[in-house]
Amino acid sequence: MTAIIERGAATAPVAQSEPPRRRPGFFGSSNGQKAVMAVTGAVLVLFLAGHMVGNLKTFAGAEAFNGYAAWLREVGYPLLPKRGLLTLVEVVLLAAIVLHIWSAVALARRARAARPVKYAARRKSQAGGYVVHVMRWGGLTVALFVAYHLLDLTFGVANPAGGAASPYQRMVEGFAPGRWYVTVFYAVAVVMVGLHLRHGLWSAFQTLGLARGRRGLQGAAGLLSAVLVLGFLSVPFAIMIGAVK
């Protein structure tokens, strides 16, 4: 005779999923918000690359640099109105920054809600990337810097040469040897941008699903970040040590 042993279910019952009350949609989903961060980040990186290369014109002298600045206001003329393309770029950049910060805030809020009780033990990073853990504060530093930077060199409000001076003059006087602290502040901010991008560049590829199996991407992100940082720092340092006047 076979004995039948009543053992009950092997696993506990799982509470059934209730259907979502309201579908969150693309921008309400974590993956959608990440994609916004990646795309807007990529737009900002493209701008930074162009901006860096443009800055190097300083080494070609006042005329070349001022000519370049004037050209930026005339590209496409007469097909486009004066300043047309520049204004378009400014609008796109502003939108990118706003959306980038929006998704950063949305993801940070999600993260906070997901871990209401903190760990008692200090958590050591196992991935070994300190850079990934300064993305939010680093981003905030960059945002503050961008505000100062615009006041200094774009509007000339915080610049000793004033808004009426030529772009080259504003650059040279802004970073004059006597104003070394401006250069130091600028350098700190640019290095923060570099650290932000060292993770961010690779992260954007990963978020858009393009990083799979591409082992070299992390290194490439580091290299490009380093090139951007060095390019951006070369001009103010050259002015500070008096090599460019």
Add this chain to the structure above:
Amino acid sequence: MNLTLKIWRQPSPDDPGKMVKYHVKDVSPDMSFLEMLDVLNEGLILAGDDPVAFDHDCREGICGMCGMVINGVPHGEQKATTTCQLHMRHFEDGAVVTIEPWRAAPFPVIKDLVVDRSSFDRIIQAGGFVSVPAGAAPDAHAVPVPKDDADDAFDAATCIGCGACVAACPNGSASLFTAAKITHLGSLPQGQPERASRAKAMVERMDLEGFGGCTNTGECTAVCPKGISLDAIARMNADFLRASR
């Protein structure tokens, strides 16, 4: 060896918990971490105290039941190792060891170190399956699977669903778990018809359960006892974006 343990004690889901200090004596370096806790519990029971509740089943690293945050690291600092396979020889005599449950809003504590992981089950219910006509088992070579795809699927399928990825993630995200399931099924021909809808439904469920969003910190893969790679998350992102177009 003798150890001092600081363990999270919480009598029930609704009671407040606290870290409690214990001393365990005569621990053999050949014991597993769970066997060390067994020794502690035997002592507690003899003394008429409530033993420390923790999840475990196979104790050979394949079921995914065990898991605790040891000195701030899920499953301890030993790489690619579940708590049940972690041996006491990796600790120093006289060490102080903090032991905490997985911390995430979607993983509420049931008692002490035991958390409710049915949010993972609901993510699976949302799309972690392939709908195939269930008949007799087909011949193994009836559907040819390219070797690379089979490898990807197999690597992802080694996920035991323990939840260490969530516990390690600074954002409390379940992306590595969800991505492992999406990669496992989506790499195989049988999983193709539902590939897009699966990614979308599972990500949606993950968000709804209250997990955070991924910011590619890599903490998850560093603590994963099965070493699931971030490539899985890239694939999830790609599938999700394709589904959202």
